[in-house]
Amino acid sequence: MNLPHGVSGIHVLPADHHDGPWESIIVPPGTKERLLGTAVLVLRHGRALQSLSGPPHGLVVLAGPPGTGKTTLCQGLAQAAAMAVANRGATTFVEVDPHAFPSEMLGESQRAVRRLFAETLPELAARRPHTVVLVDEVEALAVRRSAASFETNPVDVHRATDAVLSGLDALRAACPHLLLLATTNFTEGVDEAFLSRADLVLRLDLPDVDVLARIIRSSLAELATLWPTLRGLAQDEALHAKLAGLCEGFDGRRTRKAVLAAVAGCPELAENPERLTADDLSAAVEAAQALSSVTTPL
Ligand SMILES: Nc1ncnc2c1ncn2[C@@H]1O[C@H](COP(=O)(O)OP(=O)(O)O)[C@@H](O)[C@H]1O
Ligand SMILES: [Mg+2]
Structure with missing residues (x-):
């Protein structure tokens, strides 16, 4: 299959072979309920909730050290949420590859990021009643503006981050029922403006x-x-x-x-x-x- 630029996978859920991940990750009690609750609220009522004064952004961020199950949990959540809303139709699960936007070509990657949020994702979201998008290791996309290196054209780094943020807002306006999942290995590296848009920021720590x-x-x-x-x-x-x-x-x-x-x-x-x-x-x-x-x- 020919995938759009920046997209590393497209799946139709629920699908039997996606059953494993949700069960395989062991997290403190209540964690999965909160994740699934947020997901179902956005997928099921995202449109209606836009009338609230503080509507959800449809963004869930999972932060924590490598190897703590963030990616697997997101993949599992997509399937669990798809099952929860399956009586109203199927879910498209889109995996974004943030490394597809190399920072050396910031001017260009900024345009590519904008296209992803403004065109590619809304087009994919139009295919089925529900859509879940996973941006794994989002720090590659949303570099914290204050930490941007000065040698590497800071103006471009800022513009790239702004492209992500305005892309997020455009995406929410176009598809209020789309659920965006993002993972990051370093919360410190992710833009505060990005984190503040999240409906749920979940920290996964090393297991006790x-x-x-x-x-x-x-x-x-x-x-x-x-x-x-x-x-x-x-x-x-x-x-x-x-x-x-x-x-x-x-x-x-x-x-x-x-x-x-x-x-x-x-x-x-x-x-x-x-x-x-x-x-x-x-x-x-x-x-x-x-x-x-x-x-x-x-
Ligand atoms: N809390 C956990 N419970 C069970 N297995 C885990 C847990 N954390 C990590 N693993 C195992 O480690 C593998 C890698 O996890 P992954 O989702 O890639 O972590 P991350 O994205 O945080 O780096 C998973 O497939 C899983 O088998
Ligand atoms: Mg990972």
Whole structure:
């Protein structure tokens, strides 16, 4: 399929194969309800709410360190929201690639950004009753104006950011029922004017030991669906708690990778994952922790 410039994916939701992400990300209680609540309100009542004095912008921002599940949660939210509004029609899920607008060509990328918001997204939104747009790592698009480097033509950086902001306003005016999801690895790098437009800014922090234990259990449960003999490990809560203690400081991605690394510990185990033991898991997590103390200066 030929995708418009700056768009890296277009999906029609709900679709069965998009079911996984929402469940796979473990977050503190209430987080998913707030996300889904905001999404459904905008998709379902975005038009009507424009009569309010302070109407929603249809913008949700997820901020936090890399590997905390922001991208996956947005993909999951698109599917969960599409399911919630499915009785009124399908949802188009559009993934924007912010890196498609290189900062070296700011004058040009500014025009491209404007085109994206003013033409491409409204055209895509006209296709189906509901539209969800994901701008992943939005800092690439909305550089904080005050932090713009002076060597690289600051006027152009400001104009590029302004193009994003005015694009957002134009998009909201044209499509008040469109939901825009944005993720960022650094809240400090994102323009305040952008953040202040958000209806919901959600910070995802590194998982605490309880969440780590649940991520470990979920990772083992997934392995146990492939190799049922691992069910014992997947149900051993004392083991999960112990491993979680060893994973302190890990993000969610690293935690899942450490569990998988246990299976890859030696070729015999990789060949026969059903032989995985609690000791293999502890050893893999300890190795990952030792590596992180060498490689991360923090
Ligand atoms: N809170 C979490 N619960 C469960 N898995 C997680 C969590 N955070 C991250 N992960 C795992 O790490 C992977 C990468 O997450 P991703 O969404 O790319 O993070 P980010 O966009 O914040 O960098 C996910 O697919 C998921 O398997
Ligand atoms: Mg991401």
